[in-house]
Amino acid sequence: MTDLATADELARVVREHAGRLAASLMSLLGDFSAAEDLVQDAVESALRRWPEEGIPDRPDGWLFTVARRRGLDVLRRQENYRTKLAQLQWPVRPEPDDRLRLIFTCCHPALAREAQIALTLRVVCGLTTAQIAAAFVVPETTVAQRITRAKRKIAHAGIPYRIPRDDELGERLSEVLTVIYLLFNEGYLSSTAEQAHSRDLVDDAEWLTALLAGLLPNEPEVTGLLVLIRLHRARVAARFTADGQIVLLQDQDRTRWDHAAIAGATALLMRTARRHHSPGPYQLQAAIAACHCEATTWGETDWEQILVLYNMLLRLQPNAVTRLHRSVAVRYVEGVEPALAELEELEGALGKYALFHATRAELLRAAGRPSEAHDADQQAIVFTANPAQLNLLHDRLSS
Amino acid sequence: MKYVLMFVDTEEFTKEVEAMSPAELEAAYGRVNQWFIDNADRISARTGKLQGAATATTVRLDGPEPVTTDGPFIEGKEVISGVIEIDVADLDEALRMVKTWPACPVIEIRPVES
Numbered sequence: 001m002t003d004l005a006t007a008d009e010l011a012r013v014v015r016e017h018a019g020r021l022a023a024s025l026m027s028l029l030g031d032f033s034a035a036e037d038l039v040q041d042a043v044e045s046a047l048r049r050w051p052e053e054g055i056p057d058r059p060d061g062w063l064f065t066v067a068r069r070r071g072l073d074v075l076r077r078q079e080n081y082r083t084k085l086a087q088l089q090w091p092v093r094p095e096p097d098d099r100l101r102l103i104f105t106c107c108h109p110a111l112a113r114e115a116q117i118a119l120t121l122r123v124v125c126g127l128t129t130a131q132i133a134a135a136f137v138v139p140e141t142t143v144a145q146r147i148t149r150a151k152r153k154i155a156h157a158g159i160p161y162r163i164p165r166d167d168e169l170g171e172r173l174s175e176v177l178t179v180i181y182l183l184f185n186e187g188y189l190s191s192t193a194e195q196a197h198s199r200d201l202v203d204d205a206e207w208l209t210a211l212l213a214g215l216l217p218n219e220p221e222v223t224g225l226l227v228l229i230r231l232h233r234a235r236v237a238a239r240f241t242a243d244g245q246i247v248l249l250q251d252q253d254r255t256r257w258d259h260a261a262i263a264g265a266t267a268l269l270m271r272t273a274r275r276h277h278s279p280g281p282y283q284l285q286a287a288i289a290a291c292h293c294e295a296t297t298w299g300e301t302d303w304e305q306i307l308v309l310y311n312m313l314l315r316l317q318p319n320a321v322t323r324l325h326r327s328v329a330v331r332y333v334e335g336v337e338p339a340l341a342e343l344e345e346l347e348g349a350l351g352k353y354a355l356f357h358a359t360r361a362e363l364l365r366a367a368g369r370p371s372e373a374h375d376a377d378q379q380a381i382v383f384t385a386n387p388a389q390l391n392l393l394h395d396r397l398s399s
Numbered sequence: 400m401k402y403v404l405m406f407v408d409t410e411e412f413t414k415e416v417e418a419m420s421p422a423e424l425e426a427a428y429g430r431v432n433q434w435f436i437d438n439a440d441r442i443s444a445r446t447g448k449l450q451g452a453a454t455a456t457t458v459r460l461d462g463p464e465p466v467t468t469d470g471p472f473i474e475g476k477e478v479i480s481g482v483i484e485i486d487v488a489d490l491d492e493a494l495r496m497v498k499t500w501p502a503c504p505v506i507e508i509r510p511v512e513s
Binding site for chain 1: 400402488489490491493494495508510
């Protein structure tokens with residue numbers, strides 16, 4: 001036994017093993033829901049007992065033993081499951097692919113988005129229902145219902161437990177990446193210094209993407225997302241003041257960025273780009289983040305390069321949110337007025353989106369139209385719930 | 400596994416079909432027939448295309464007496480225009496099949512209780 005475990009260590013160890021255990025029980029029982037329940041039970045026992053008893057030397061063996069014992073107990077009525085479980089010996093050697101099947105099943109397009117996210121966190125990352133509820137600030141019963149409904153649908157609607165066929169892999173992989181990206185975004189936006197003690201969804205998102213990159217080494221978009229997440233994390237120390245206020249990119253102390261992590265992530269992106277020559281949306285967003293990371297001061301930002309990348313991104317995903325982000329690059333390359341003109345066209349699509357109003361406020365202020373900027377900031381406040389963003393907007397309104 | 404596919408027409412689609420020339424209509428029916436031929440070994444039961452929602456009659460049995468009314472059970476811009484039953488390995492096979500459907504723009508897939 002090791003020393004008393006911290007919450008972070010617990011999370012890391014559970015995450016490393018829970019998905020593997022789910023995958024091996026799944027291939028043994030052939031029942032997604034039953035396998036998942038057993039793993040969740042084992043994870044909950046671990047979280048109760050390890051803080052006092054310490055993390056066992058073989059956490060995987062420990063989790064396995066608890067799940068097996070529990071299985072023999074609760075599956076009393078399903079004789080065939082009991083027989084299979086009784087024969088099972090430790091160690092089991094799951095194929096690495098098994099977790100890939102888990103991921104694709106959790107992120108099946110026939111499941112609702114919230115269910116995909118909750119299932120992936122619970123099944124692949126080993127989070128408990130309570131941890132998911134806390135991370136998304138929703139009642140635990142809501143998360144539990146989503147999971148139950150999703151598992152019922154997997155069983156009753158015949159959602160297969162399998163890696164998609166080659167001709168469907170691209171589409172299905174993009175569904176998985178969307179789920180991870182949303183997870184990352186949620187964690188990124190809700191992270192403030194005050195919440196440092198709560199579950200770090202960004203950490204789970206990076207871990208999942210790295211797992212996926214290991215299992216699907218020839219998919220450049222997976223690497224693109226991994227680099228994007230790493231570049232954001234490399235700047236996290238400079239994103240907030242000590243009391244949890246947001247520091248805008250232009251005001252950040254760039255010496256506090258993790259420059260070794262930036263160099264590593266950027267090199268990975270370059271290698272991937274050279275090897276595959278197929279830039280997708282995640283690689284392009286990572287490249288844009290890399291441009292920001294490589295500028296030693298805000299003034300040295302290579303906006304022309306960033307605008308080129310946004311133009312490529314806009315061709316691949318011609319939507320209003322991409323145009324909104326692109327407008328910032330337009331401002332620094334072509335000027336405030338063209339950027340504002342671009343924004344005016346997006347009002348219909350993004351009128352209820354806080355970032356749209358906040359960006360517009362900044363441009364209006366730069367254009368010397370302070371009273372309109374004030375109105376736009378007030379609009380932004382209406383559409384955001386994030387405390388750190390609210391503080392920033394209130395500061396702008398009172399200055 | 401068995402699933403029922405419910406084909407759903409929208410107002411827009413109905414207008415498009417009405418605006419088709421006889422030749423276009425013939426080509427459209429040809430594509431639908433080809434789809435049924437391509438998927439023949441997956442289709443376990445089918446009816447013909449249903450007549451329009453205006454021809455529907457609904458009977459409600461949840462009151463003291465049966466009540467018969469004119470029209471579909473739910474009034475809306477999207478109406479079921481056909482139903483078939485398929486027998487395939489899993490939802491992914493059903494999804495693949497549905498994605499090649501050449502006519503009406505909405506399909507609901509429902510697993511049949513086994």
